[in-house]
Amino acid sequence: MNNSRDExxxxxxxxxxxxxxxxxxxxxxxxxxxxxxxxxxxxxxxVLGDQRPDSRWLIVGPERSGSTFHKDPNATSxxxxxxxxxxxxxxxxxxxxxxxxPGVFVSEDQSExxxxxxxxxxxxxxxxxxxxxxGCLEGICEEGEVLHVPSGYYHLVLNTKPSVxxxxxxxxxxRLGAVLEFLRDRPGQVSGFKEDxxxxxxxxxxxxxxxxxxxLQEGLDELERKAQGKKARWEELVKGSEGEAEGRFSFGFxxxxxxxxxxxx
Ligand SMILES: O=C(O)CCC(=O)C(=O)O
Ligand SMILES: [Fe+2]
Numbered sequence: 289m290n291n292s293r294d295e296x297x298x299x300x301x302x303x304x305x306x307x308x309x310x311x312x313x314x315x316x317x318x319x320x321x322x323x324x325x326x327x328x329x330x331x332x333x334x335v336l337g338d339q340r341p342d343s344r345w346l347i348v349g350p351e352r353s354g355s356t357f358h359k360d361p362n363a364t365s366x367x368x369x370x371x372x373x374x375x376x377x378x379x380x381x382x383x384x385x386x387x388x389x390p391g392v393f394v395s396e397d398q399s400e401x402x403x404x405x406x407x408x409x410x411x412x413x414x415x416x417x418x419x420x421x422x423g424c425l426e427g428i429c430e431e432g433e434v435l436h437v438p439s440g441y442y443h444l445v446l447n448t449k450p451s452v453x454x455x456x457x458x459x460x461x462x463r464l465g466a467v468l469e470f471l472r473d474r475p476g477q478v479s480g481f482k483e484d485x486x487x488x489x490x491x492x493x494x495x496x497x498x499x500x501x502x503x504l505q506e507g508l509d510e511l512e513r514k515a516q517g518k519k520a521r522w523e524e525l526v527k528g529s530e531g532e533a534e535g536r537f538s539f540g541f542x543x544x545x546x547x548x549x550x551x552x553x
Contacts, residue, residue: 289350289450296406299353305346313344324456325367325434331458332467332503333364335495341480341488344456354446356410357392357403361479362488363470364457366437370429373451377435378418378426379443389442390414390421399477407446439463464503465510468492472511 289297306313306321315323324331333340341362354375359382360366368375380389388394391414393402403410418424428448429435437443439460459467471478471489481488496504 289348292350295352295408297350297353299349299355300347302346302348303342303344306344322454324458325369328365328367328436328458329460332461332464332496332500333457333459333492335499336492337495339482339485339491339495341457341478343458343480344454347453347455348451349447350450351447352408353451354407355444356407357389357442357444358401359440359442360437360457362457363439363463363466365439365460365463366455366457367434368429368437368445368453368455369434370431371452371454372431373447373449373453374431375429375435375451375453376426376446376448377429377443378415378424379437379441380418380421380425381423381438382440382442386423389424389444390417392442397474397477399474401442403444407444410444411446439466461503464507465514468507468511469514
């Protein structure tokens with residue numbers, strides 16, 4: 289790592305670091321190595337116990353290493369804590385009415401995000417355009433700082449110094465509907481569950497129903513509202529295409545949409 293001159297150096301993500309180093313994690317554990325920042329509230333995937341998908345990583349890499357554009361798995365949110373070094377972040381909200389960030393391509397079913405360039409090439413070719421794009425958020429996290437990655441946001445991360453970080457993905461109450469919708473409607477894109485979990489949506493619904501029946505009901509109600517909203521908008525569009533269709537379509541940041549972004553913090 290110290291001697292690498294690569295443009296895109298190898299980057300270590302270890303999701304079993306706590307087990308390998310016998311670290312205790314959690315505010316109520318004796319001799320805990322660390323615990324989750326409390327400000328994000330309860331992580332609803334904890335109801336899955338050891339059947340939850342991979343959720344925490346130790347990340348180590350030299351300067352110039354980093355993560356190309358992606359959205360975090362299963363519509364989860366994340367926090368990322370820089371322990372050593374520094375990270376440059378650039379991120380964008382996403383929705384079906386917004387194009388992906390400049391220089392990034394997404395397959396029609398959104399299952400694949402392709403950024404055909406290295407981070408350095410992307411910065412040289414697209415950084416200026418990206419920074420001028422509405423919705424762009426950027427900044428540098430220094431040692432000791434923690435960043436919130438909202439569910440559904442595209443992000444690219446570059447280590448500007450040799451860095452060690454911890455990240456954890458979680459499901460806050462405000463994104464329960466989005467996570468339920470992802471697990472139910474995009475089973476082919478669900479990731480990180482152990483192979484013996486055949487139906488992650490059903491598992492999550494059952495466990496959440498056992499522990500927080502009230503929250504499950506709220507989440508399912510939200511799914512229903514989203515479905516009604518989509519249906520109403522479709523009918524509106526179809527009606528529009530019979531008459532004066534022009535002017536009914538909108539495209540741009542904050543445009544009328546499937547409502548997905550309305551509650552992104
Ligand atoms: O620190 C990084 O490279 C960002 C990691 C990240 O985006 C992720 O784990 O999803
Ligand atoms: Fe990420």
